[in-house]
Amino acid sequence: KNIKKLKGEENAYRIRLGDYRIGFFIKGDTIIFSRVLHRREFYRYFP
Incomplete structure (x- = not known):
């Protein structure tokens, strides 16, 4: 439920x-x- 695959990354x-x-x-x-x-920094620095 809390684990999600990121779009655009294999x-x-x-x-x-x-x-x-x-x-x-x-x-x-x-x-x-x-x-x-x-969470506000996560999508800036990962992956």
């Missing part, structure tokens, strides 16, 4: 956690956590 996803977003990539069997940002 392997990029986000998790909603209150006012914060966690950005990560999935490559094969590996999850690579990239950013934890406030």
